Amino acid sequence: MSFGGGEACPVCEKKVYFAEKALGPQGKSYHKACLVCTACKKSLDSTNLCEKDSKPYCKACYGKNFGPKGFGFAGGAAIMHTN
Numbered sequence: 279m280s281f282g283g284g285e286a287c288p289v290c291e292k293k294v295y296f297a298e299k300a301l302g303p304q305g306k307s308y309h310k311a312c313l314v315c316t317a318c319k320k321s322l323d324s325t326n327l328c329e330k331d332s333k334p335y336c337k338a339c340y341g342k343n344f345g346p347k348g349f350g351f352a353g354g355a356a357i358m359h360t361n
């Protein structure tokens with residue numbers, strides 16, 4: 279699909295103009311207002327954006343749900359780093 283030079287926002291599928299553009303997962307163009315954490319709806323920018331399955335997450339939710347080392351669910355004694 280071509281939108282005549284502009285890119286469509288994956289969230290609302292409307293064209294993203296330069297002034298409102300925010301770079302989201304996979305380098306796609308989002309509206310700044312549309313680029314929010316999938317889990318907590320916090321607004322995101324390049325400093326706190328993480329992605330999972332091409333969906334945007336904030337760092338806090340990403341860390342809580344997906345990582346950084348496997349699943350950070352309770353306990354956490356399973357993986358020890360030995361240097």
Ligand SMILES: [Zn+2]
Pocket residue numbers: 287288289290291292308309312
């Ligand atoms: Zn949008």
Ligand SMILES: [Zn+2]
Pocket residue numbers: 315316317318319320335336337338339340
């Ligand atoms: Zn979040």
